[in-house]
Amino acid sequence: MEDSTGIPEDVVEHGEVFTRRWVVEFILDLCGYTADRDLVALRAVEPACGTGAFLGPMIERLSQSAKAYGYSLNDAGDAIRAFDLLPKNVEATRKMATAVLTAAGWDEAESEMVVSKWIATGDYLLRPAELGSVDFVIGNPPYIRLEDVPETRTLLYRAACQSMTGRADIYVGFIELGLRSLREGGRLGFIVADRWMRNQYGKQLRKMIGDGYSVDVTIQMHDVNAFEESVSAYPAVSVIRRAEQRAAVVANTTSRFGPDDAVAITEWVRGDRREPVLNDRYEISELPRWFRGEDLWPSGSPAVLALVEDLNERFYSLEDRTVGTRIGIGVATGADGVFVTRDSELVEPERLLPLSMAQDTTSGTLKPSGHYLVNPWDEGSLVDLADWPRLRRYFESQDGLLKRRNVAHRQPSRWYRTIDKVDHKLTAREKLLFPDMKMTSHPVYDPGGTYPHHNLYFIVSDTWDLKVLGGLLLSKVAEMTVGAYCVKMRGGTLRFQAQYLRRIRVPRPEDVSAKDADALAAAFEKRDTAAATEVAIRVYGLSEETASWLKSTNQVRSD
Structure with missing residues (x-):
């Protein structure tokens, strides 16, 4: 069976990997999507909402912010946009979102009306231009190989996403189009497989980021139980901002990493003094700059990345003409x-x-x-x-x-x-x-x-x-x-x-x-x-x- 996009439903469902609540809260905090801010005046996009793992906490925070700043729920009609390919996911997420709002004291009819505006069935990769400039793009895009997508839609994806080359996964397109939609200072926060950082098919995306964006935070979470089911996804949390590159926060986690550590890292990122931290759950440090250009991005602990950067600056590539x-x-x-x-x-x-x-x-x-x-x-x-x-x-x-x-x-x-x-x-x-x-x-x-x-x-x-x-x-x-x-x-x-x-x-x-x-x-x-x-x-x-x-x-x- 195919959904309305022409992509087989079983392929879409196979690409769905749902994120644990505490990981979602972690990413929202790192992006600055917090209830103490005027979120009604900002615009956030969840490009592949699934059944609402990210959208539920986002709506809770938006609701708290709206009340704190004296807005009506209708005032928040443009504050969120969310999409999913599967109508059944959209229906389930709308019900969840309405329940969140009514539990917070908003009128049910008004909640249903606003939720229907927030959440729609559609292919984000083919409609980001409709959204205009946004302040946040946050989520966990699907993992679907291009070879599993019908050829006609693959051609549309490649036309829309310049970085979607070779045997790329479609999450590469979500990153590219999410970044392009950001207004100055806007942030993209994704948890996604980090293979694009170290594979040929990520070359154009790495160049694009190096030319116009700042990698603010990258946290490798390969061994962390970040999802509702066990998958070999090699995930990393990345927060990328539309701005000139500044210092980059780098963390590497172990299987012991959990919710309390996520809170500690968030506080560390927000702090003024960022002294390196090393324990049995994570290692975190700040690099003076991130790696630029289309070359492969290294991974590992902050100490590894600092050493790689130092060697890159002072010595020659093993295949450089200088060393013959x-x-x-x-x-x-x-x-x-x-x-x-x-x-x-x-x-x-x-x-x-x-x-x-x-x-x-x-x-x-x-x-x-x-x-x-x-x-x-x-x-x-x-x-x-x-x-x-x-x-x-x-x-x-x-x-x-x-x-x-x-x-x-x-x-x-x-x-x-x-x-x-x-x-x-x-x-x-x-x-x-x-x-x-x-x-x-x-x-x-x-x-x-x-x-x-x-x-x-x-x-x-x-x-x-x-x-x-x-x-x-x-x-x-x-x-x-x-x-x-x-x-x-x-x-x-x-x-x-x-x-x-x-x-x-x-x-x-x-x-x-x-x-x-x-x-x-x-x-x-x-x-x-x-x-x-x-x-x-x-x-x-x-x-x-x-x-x-x-x-x-x-x-x-x-x-």
Whole structure:
């Protein structure tokens, strides 16, 4: 069954995640939507009200404010606007809102009339221009992947929301259009998955915020029981203001975080002196500024963010031209069952390229497991199968599978190619290998002779001694940086993908003393993370306080 927007109802309902009352109150307080203010003179929008988790407390506060400032209920007719895609949600929320108002002493008929004006069935993403400028946009927008939305409506969403690129979730559009609707000084307060801060599809939204808004508060709540049901939503509370960026409040919470802590953080945010707080429930601090531009935004404790900002200011990206280093990923075949083999007699020996696999790096020393790539490439060009009869017979025996791949459909005459070309120069080069998923930073040295499989990322350099660089990348500093930027998997597994490895900051090789270079290489050879971290602290010139914090944290975990 579809609702009036053409989006299947089960998809909409699947995207509904209802927020606990105390979390709602927390967000309202952080945004300044409080009963002591003249809320009737302001305008608030709840863009996806569901059954009223946010709207109920908002109406309670508006009612108290109206009475305190001497307004009638009719005077508040323009103070709230709320939308939902599902008519049944709108009906339920209207009943709830009317009950809240009548319980507060307002006339029932008048309450019903005002509530019908406040709450409407509709798609917020396609009608924010009707609202004019507003003072607050507050809520928990739905989590629905664009691929679950009918194509016609997806096209409308993309046209309305410039930031909704790639495989974005539609909550990205709610953030963009909510921000655009704010008048100067207006605030958006959402609890939403924080993946957009660290994924490619959030690039345009991050740039938009950096160009015209202030990230006032961001609170990571991944382990907090913030919703009425258990979901893996990786939520964060963000308060973003239409204003020039000022200092940003950053907090990181644990599973112990609860209602009393929310009140304490609100008081801390409102206070004049903001000394950092660290306990077993949350850590909170103030950064002098937020990260700008479209680059990935880091996450983590305030101490992590402060260290990342410091390294970003003083050192070079791991792939900066200045340090002469390049990052890449191993070969993707599109059919590993055909292209990857351990049979050394399968085809002509010249067409077998030794592969390094993620499993070969487990010990920290590369131990090839005898896998080969059945290699159709020769210096960047596909080989002529007529020149390699054994290769031809093998590929033809597998042509049903190979020709079904998308890459073969796009180029039928090149049906036996791998997705990626093979760079034959890479095989002989020494390189550092990183398995994609790991609990700790795990660079492994390859002296040359193998080609990386697609579950491995590699680093080559024209300037660095790779064992020295390996020592830096083994350190807690490198792991902390990747952990701040990457999208973590369940259980805290880190992703050592190219986009995150590029966020690691390094000095120029010539700026590392001979003594420190030797010590880093030795630590790398011994797989001694603690020793590598000690040297890295010196190389990066970290303060005693930062060094002490870094060594005391559990940034490095055992696999």
